[in-house]
Amino acid sequence: MHQNASLCRTNKHMRKDYKKLFTYLDSPEPSSGLFDRIIFAIKQEQEKRQTRKIAYGFLALLVTSLSTAPLSWSFFSKQITESGILQFLSLAVRDFSTFTTIWPDSIMAIVESLPITGIIILVLNLILVVFTLRLFLFKKRVLLKYFTQNMAFHM
Amino acid sequence: MQELSDSEIIADYLNGNKESLNILVGRYINLIYSFTYRYVGNEEEAEDITQDVFVKAWNNIKKFDQEKSFKTWIFSIAKNTALDWLKKKKAIPFSNFENEEGENTLAETLADPASLPPELFEKAEIEKELNSALEKLPPKHRMVLFLRYNNDFNFREISESLGEPLDTIKSQHRRALIKLKKFLTEK
Numbered sequence: 001m002h003q004n005a006s007l008c009r010t011n012k013h014m015r016k017d018y019k020k021l022f023t024y025l026d027s028p029e030p031s032s033g034l035f036d037r038i039i040f041a042i043k044q045e046q047e048k049r050q051t052r053k054i055a056y057g058f059l060a061l062l063v064t065s066l067s068t069a070p071l072s073w074s075f076f077s078k079q080i081t082e083s084g085i086l087q088f089l090s091l092a093v094r095d096f097s098t099f100t101t102i103w104p105d106s107i108m109a110i111v112e113s114l115p116i117t118g119i120i121i122l123v124l125n126l127i128l129v130v131f132t133l134r135l136f137l138f139k140k141r142v143l144l145k146y147f148t149q150n151m152a153f154h155m
Numbered sequence: 156m157q158e159l160s161d162s163e164i165i166a167d168y169l170n171g172n173k174e175s176l177n178i179l180v181g182r183y184i185n186l187i188y189s190f191t192y193r194y195v196g197n198e199e200e201a202e203d204i205t206q207d208v209f210v211k212a213w214n215n216i217k218k219f220d221q222e223k224s225f226k227t228w229i230f231s232i233a234k235n236t237a238l239d240w241l242k243k244k245k246a247i248p249f250s251n252f253e254n255e256e257g258e259n260t261l262a263e264t265l266a267d268p269a270s271l272p273p274e275l276f277e278k279a280e281i282e283k284e285l286n287s288a289l290e291k292l293p294p295k296h297r298m299v300l301f302l303r304y305n306n307d308f309n310f311r312e313i314s315e316s317l318g319e320p321l322d323t324i325k326s327q328h329r330r331a332l333i334k335l336k337k338f339l340t341e342k
Contacts, residue, residue, distance in 0.1 A: 015304075018332065022304035024281045025289075030188040034202050038180055038209045045210050 055146045058135050065128040072125040079115030088113055161225035165216060180209055186306060187233050193301050194237035194294065204240050208233045230316035234298070288338035296331035299324060
């Protein structure tokens with residue numbers, strides 16, 4: 001017990017001794033501009049991260065909208081031919097007077113034959129294409145800069 | 156704001172207060188700079204490394220476990236960044252950073268790292284001598300002493316910062332003191 005206490009005292013003394021010694025060491029100071037440089041570098045990194053997010057988002061949207069466009073179009077056109085709406089429409093054009101006399105029934109028949117699922121899918125796809133195009137137009141400079149920089153880096 | 160703990164400042168930053176980042180950088184800039192300076196011994200490089208350290212810390216701030224100490228976390232980033240920098244430069248043999256096998260541990264156990272001779276403190280050129288003695292130490296030993304006596308870290312904090320087991324740090328500390336004392340008193 002007594003030995004432990006004395007060891008502890010020696011340790012404390014030793015630590016004080018070396019701490020004092022290290023106070024003689026001149027602590028180097030960074031230049032005054034370093035703080036601003038760090039904040040600026042972090043901001044740049046933040047922007048880079050933001051641009052990366054936009055670029056990946058744009059690519060994902062582009063791939064999705066382009067790859068689903070033919071599928072949704074073929075689904076839509078298949079539904080159109082199968083629904084018989086084209087027949088209803090051609091009949092309405094060929095015999096317009098009958099169409100107008102029984103117009104509520106004629107319109108109801110056309111509406112009922114509408115391929116709703118196909119239309120919804122196609123419209124969603126078109127919205128996606130328009131949104132992708134809009135994103136590209138709004139962020140054109142940022143995206144082009146990011147892609148050209150990355151291409152140059154990989155080449 | 157200045158009195159807040161590191162964890163509170165980080166939480167504040169993650170909650171959207173951008174000013175908190177400035178406070179955190181301001182709090183650690185000098186410590187990290189002097190730490191990296193001890194590694195590379197060059198002001199310009201130390202500044203570049205310090206900048207890298209903070210950018211890396213910012214990049215990973217969301218992954219930082221707020222239950223742990225930010226101080227030891229950022230020092231471990233600083234250590235790794237400084238080592239990467241040195242590796243790129245290949246300025247020092249990396250055997251210095253590997254384990255210290257081959258050292259005479261028996262002689263070290265017998266040696267006394269304790270109190271320094273009082274006349275040492277009377278020397279006029281003590282800073283120069285201390286610097287040159289520290290330069291002679293292996294980098295790991297130097298950093299252990301530096302963190303312990305200059306930055307006031309405890310052994311656990313040094314162990315977390317340098318990514319070494321606690322016992323290894325204690326033994327490195329002991330060896331470093333013995334060597335330092337030897338270098339300082341042999342003149």
